[in-house]
Amino acid sequence: MRHTRRSSGKRISLALLVLLVIATSVLVLATAVAQPPPPFLGPEDLDGNGTLDGRDFALFDAAFIAYRDTGVIINANADFNNDGRIDYYDAMLMVEAYIATHK
Ligand SMILES: [Ca+2]
Ligand SMILES: [Ca+2]
16 A cells, blocks of 8 residues: 555646646747747757757757657757657767867
């Protein structure tokens, strides 16, 4: 009986964590959409502000984790090689773009 209660609590905590991650991702994406038209740096500039920085990595990270954990693509722009997945290959393209723009 005690084990069941503890397990139920963990399920509720996990559900709350998943909701928090989704809510944060929606807020980040909504903020990115609300920005004025930017200079276009490249597809890896996920927030479109003309620089490739931690904010773009945060957007990519959210898309990467969502795809890894659920198989759902929450930001199709993070699928840089257009293969229908957000995975290691997209992460490599993100890192390569960062290195190329921060020489
Ligand atoms: Ca950016
Ligand atoms: Ca991909």
